[in-house]
Amino acid sequence: MAAPPGLYTSVIRERWAEDVNPLCGDRVRLALRLEDGAVAQARFTGDSCAICSASADVLLEKIQGRRVPEAAAVTTEDLLATLETDIRPTRMKCVTLPLSVLRAALRAA
Template sequence: MGRHPGPRHADVRDVLPGHDVRPRAAARAGGRRDRQPRGRGARARRAAVARHGVPVPALSLQRGAGRARVTAAIGAGPYSDVIRRRWRGPRFRGELTGANRVAEDVNPLCGDRVRVMLRVEGDAVAAARFVGDSCAICTAAADVASEMVEGRPARRGAVAVPDVLEALQADIRPTRMRCVTLPVSVLDAALGDGRAAAPAARSARP
């Protein structure tokens, strides 16, 4: 069986409805493949989303394909138009000249890595950029968070997870919530005591 040419990157894949960005597990002998465990229903999804400060009344309960789903009223599916647009053409990705606040972190479970760079002037964020190797949701969340923080006070909590989720306009499953919280937590670290001595992350390709 032939191999696809070139290296594989976490966010260099087409996003199609009903498909995850991450590759599926390899098939076992006998033709069966490992499957990701199903969620524990609407209650587990609502609880997981609520932990990040999203009001539970803002979610609507829907039934489909034999299992319960909780869908954000503002979005439809995990890959909204906002995520697709921000993933394919992020506006705030790239190195930042004169950055004086830098932080970086990685999600060991999926390999997403994000580095956030800020230029703080006085008490406000004058500019923000990010680089990294991450999935579509994480890349879009980093781009949204970078845009939101510009012009805001340079202190922790300047950008909150619920604000980013609302901007993404997507139904983010609890198992993918870390894709959103990772760039927000890295941004928060940069706003705190980030230093420019952090190693550069590999830039993700569009």
């Protein structure tokens, strides 16, 4: 279950991004706090399917404490390996949406 809108944005304001998958309506917003070039804190909120939410959870586990280049280097394959389930091609955007939102947040000024 995603946190209520705005819960983390007042705490973590350094970097954030949001995107929507127009095919199924998944919406993911990631908020990041960086310290000394590493991800000190990361949270997500959104309205998303189970696959997208699981992907976001896995992604946040993978990037917590990592240096920004390492966090940015997480791949779809990394997420799929951790999820350990078969994802049909029609649902692949559900897996990749949190990853694209992370990359946008890391590019944000």
